[in-house]
Amino acid sequence: MALSKRKMEQQASEIELLLPWHAAGTLNTRDARRVEEALAREPELARQYAVIREEYTETIALNESLGAPSVRAMQKLFAAIDAEPQVTVRPSLPLSARVSAFVAGLSPRTLAWSASLGAIALVFQAGVIGAVLLKNQSVAYQTASLSMNEPITRALGEQTPPRALVRFVPEARISDITVLLDAYQASIVGGAKGGMFELQFGNKTMTKEEVADLMGRLQREKIVGLAVATP
Amino acid sequence: MQVLYGRHHVRVFRFGLRLVRDEQVAEDLIGEVFLDVWRQAGKFEGRSAVSTWLLAITRFKALSALRRRKDLELEEEAANAIEDTSDDPEVAVTKKDTSEALRECLTGLSREHREIVDLVYYHEKSVEEVAEIVGIPENTVKTRLFYARKKLAELLKAAGVERGWP
Numbered sequence: 001m002a003l004s005k006r007k008m009e010q011q012a013s014e015i016e017l018l019l020p021w022h023a024a025g026t027l028n029t030r031d032a033r034r035v036e037e038a039l040a041r042e043p044e045l046a047r048q049y050a051v052i053r054e055e056y057t058e059t060i061a062l063n064e065s066l067g068a069p070s071v072r073a074m075q076k077l078f079a080a081i082d083a084e085p086q087v088t089v090r091p092s093l094p095l096s097a098r099v100s101a102f103v104a105g106l107s108p109r110t111l112a113w114s115a116s117l118g119a120i121a122l123v124f125q126a127g128v129i130g131a132v133l134l135k136n137q138s139v140a141y142q143t144a145s146l147s148m149n150e151p152i153t154r155a156l157g158e159q160t161p162p163r164a165l166v167r168f169v170p171e172a173r174i175s176d177i178t179v180l181l182d183a184y185q186a187s188i189v190g191g192a193k194g195g196m197f198e199l200q201f202g203n204k205t206m207t208k209e210e211v212a213d214l215m216g217r218l219q220r221e222k223i224v225g226l227a228v229a230t231p
Numbered sequence: 232m233q234v235l236y237g238r239h240h241v242r243v244f245r246f247g248l249r250l251v252r253d254e255q256v257a258e259d260l261i262g263e264v265f266l267d268v269w270r271q272a273g274k275f276e277g278r279s280a281v282s283t284w285l286l287a288i289t290r291f292k293a294l295s296a297l298r299r300r301k302d303l304e305l306e307e308e309a310a311n312a313i314e315d316t317s318d319d320p321e322v323a324v325t326k327k328d329t330s331e332a333l334r335e336c337l338t339g340l341s342r343e344h345r346e347i348v349d350l351v352y353y354h355e356k357s358v359e360e361v362a363e364i365v366g367i368p369e370n371t372v373k374t375r376l377f378y379a380r381k382k383l384a385e386l387l388k389a390a391g392v393e394r395g396w397p
Contacts, residue, residue, distance in 0.1 A: 017376075020352065020380070024352055027357075047395055048396050051395065051396045052380070054394070055333065055337075055383065056352045058333040058337060059349065059353050060352060061334065062338070063245050063249070063349060066244075066245045066248050068241045069240060069241070072258070073259075073261055076262050077236070077261070077265050080262065081232065081266065174237075178237060188237075189233075
């Protein structure tokens with residue numbers, strides 16, 4: 001009885017340690033169930049859990065109140081990335097050289113066996129191809145120009161969504177820029193060269209008038225200093 | 232890179248800011264973190280979540296920045312200053328509600344306690360992930376958070392807020 005009580009206390013304290021993760025919802029299913037059961041069983045633990053929920057809420061509120069970094073941090077980062085030396089890819093040997101090196105590494109006996117196996121494989125392959133050709137000879141006449149089973153489609157050419165070079169005002173915060181990108185369904189496709197970002201809008205082409213209208217709206221945004229459509 | 236930055240920079244910034252307590256230093260930190268990521272992208276093995284990897288780099292950079300600036304001593308002073316302002320519990324309670332007091336005391340925790348509280352509550356990291364970021368055993372993660380919460384309760388009590396725990 002005493003042993004079981006001690007075991008119970010030990011388990012309670014182990015569960016007590018897990019309460020913060022339960023509040024954050026990051027426990028695995030098994031632990032979450034153990035905590036739930038203990039909470040239902042022990043009012044003291046439930047009281048402590050209520051305190052933890054409060055801490056959890058206020059920690060989030062405190063962190064959210066910290067705001068976001070200025071756009072300068074992003075500009076500085078991408079300028080630093082642009083200034084980084086080009087990644088040098090180690091030149092790899094051409095395929096033929098690699099094959100030669102591999103073959104050179106094989107012993108004469110292995111080479112002889114490989115050659116024999118290769119010859120057998122070729123004969124087998126020829127047999128399979130021959131069998132397939134003979135079987136297909138009974139197929140009815142079919143034109144090469146028309147197939148009734150496939151939809152008739154026409155290539156419309158490559159769709160190029162409009163792009164623009166945009167300079168944000170220095171006071172613009174990342175959160176503002178994110179909102180603007182969302183609103184215009186835009187994404188940054190080019191780095192901050194000279195403080196200008198290259199943005200792409202949506203995934204469809206636009207007429208000249210639509211692009212002009214888009215640039216006009218962009219230019220009127222408070223956080224946009226300059227917006228120029230790129231050809 | 233833009234997508235990665237767009238998705239994670241705010242949390243990286245806030246985690247860094249809570250550690251170094253200086254906006255300018257925190258902004259410099261995110262630059263250093265993402266530049267490192269740019270340089271070492273090939274080393275990321277995908278065994279942990281990207282955010283866990285980023286927070287671990289941020290923590291390392293923040294500690295280096297703190298060592299450079301010798302802010303650890305200043306941090307102690309900041310923590311003491313918080314206790315000093317709440318000498319009179321009654322005044323403290325009337326002046327601000329529990330939420331405000333809680334937030335103030337969360338700020339007053341030591342760097343070690345702040346980071347563990349933030350990682351679990353705000354960054355929603357599991358025991359294993361916190362252990363990976365902070366570089367301590369999982370059991371230590373659990374007990375450290377427990378002691379952080381005890382310290383928080385003490386600070387609140389000193390500010391005149393009783394919550395019935397511990």
